[in-house]
Amino acid sequence: MTIRVAIHGAAGRMGQRLVALGAADEAVELVAALDNAGAPNAGCDAGELAGAGTIGVPISADWPEACDAVIDFSVPDATDSLVEECVRRRFPLVYATTGIEAEQLQRIEAAAASIPIVKAASMSTAVNLTMKLAEIAGRTLKDLPSGVDVEILERHHRFKEDSPSGTALAFGKILADAMDKPKAAHGREGRVGARPADEIGYHAIRTGDNPGEHTIVFGMLGETIELRVAATNRDCYAQGAYTAAKWIKGKPPGLYDMQDVLGLK
Numbered sequence: 141m142t143i144r145v146a147i148h149g150a151a152g153r154m155g156q157r158l159v160a161l162g163a164a165d166e167a168v169e170l171v172a173a174l175d176n177a178g179a180p181n182a183g184c185d186a187g188e189l190a191g192a193g194t195i196g197v198p199i200s201a202d203w204p205e206a207c208d209a210v211i212d213f214s215v216p217d218a219t220d221s222l223v224e225e226c227v228r229r230r231f232p233l234v235y236a237t238t239g240i241e242a243e244q245l246q247r248i249e250a251a252a253a254s255i256p257i258v259k260a261a262s263m264s265t266a267v268n269l270t271m272k273l274a275e276i277a278g279r280t281l282k283d284l285p286s287g288v289d290v291e292i293l294e295r296h297h298r299f300k301e302d303s304p305s306g307t308a309l310a311f312g313k314i315l316a317d318a319m320d321k322p323k324a325a326h327g328r329e330g331r332v333g334a335r336p337a338d339e340i341g342y343h344a345i346r347t348g349d350n351p352g353e354h355t356i357v358f359g360m361l362g363e364t365i366e367l368r369v370a371a372t373n374r375d376c377y378a379q380g381a382y383t384a385a386k387w388i389k390g391k392p393p394g395l396y397d398m399q400d401v402l403g404l405k
């Protein structure tokens with residue numbers, strides 16, 4: 141079975157890997173490489189830009205007539221127009237952009253009443269499995285007599301604009317719910333006093349070309365557990381997005397995540 145896929149944000153770091161992997165996948169037909177109308181690469185062949193050879197699909201703002209899934213890795217500001225087009229055309233959406241505002245999330249949730257949407261801060265199978273492991277760890281350690289401190293460390297490339305990462309926030313939400321820790325602290329400076337028990341700490345490191353790394357620290361008295369998951373390149377996210385695009389075809393409207401796609405619920 142072949143699926144027709146449009147990439148939204150096709151000229152970007154992730155978009156180019158999606159184009160390259162899609163061009164090499166017999167089960168994928170790339171029907172559009174969408175990007176900002178004013179993008180410097182508009183009109184270039186998307187395959188050439190991605191280093192995958194000519195594929196005959198230009199980087200453009202022109203939407204395809206038909207499509208089985210739109211895969212989005214773009215920018216928060218593009219969310220509203222993206223969601224509007226997908227709803228108007230009844231195109232299923234795999235949404236991977238992070239750093240969105242509450243209103244943008246509400247629009248995605250509203251759109252899921254008419255089209256199927258998979259939304260996940262990380263499309264990586266390894267990251268989603270680690271989320272499951274973190275949830276088990278959190279529930280198991282919740283009532284430990286010595287108490288358990290949770291800190292989330294993330295490292296990304298110098299170009300990343302949002303922090304903490306969407307994935308760090310997703311880990312945080314899972315652990316806040318599982319362990320009843322509603323407070324968040326983003327870094328620490330000065331004489332802040334002893335660490336509150338109901339707080340999750342977030343630390344965002346930005347260096348070089350790191351494609352994404354997350355460490356969840358469970359600190360107890362006398363023992364420490366660390367769950368670490370690290371990408372060595374961006375293909376884990378791109379492969380996961382294609383897994384979601386193949387899964388979403390034919391699904392009823394609704395808001396899904398990668399835990400649904402991977403059967404981890």
Ligand SMILES: NC(=O)C1=CN([C@@H]2O[C@H](COP(=O)(O)OP(=O)(O)OC[C@H]3O[C@@H](n4cnc5c(N)ncnc54)[C@H](O)[C@@H]3O)[C@@H](O)[C@H]2O)C=CC1
Pocket residue numbers: 148149150151152153154155174175176177179213214215216217218235236237238239260261262263264377
């Ligand atoms: N969920 C996941 O697994 C992952 C999510 N991401 C997220 O994906 C997003 C993109 O990441 P990168 O590729 O590194 O960024 P990037 O900056 O390299 O690419 C973004 C692309 O979006 C394009 N764009 C801007 N406005 C647009 C519009 N109105 N319509 C269509 N395209 C538009 C830009 O021209 C650019 O080509 C970020 O939010 C990042 O955090 C990144 C990796 C994995």
Ligand SMILES: O=C(O)C1=N[C@H](C(=O)O)C[C@H](O)C1
Pocket residue numbers: 238261262296297300304305306307308351352353
């Ligand atoms: O911007 C990135 O690169 C990444 N962003 C996502 C996030 O914010 O969690 C996913 C991945 O870690 C790479």
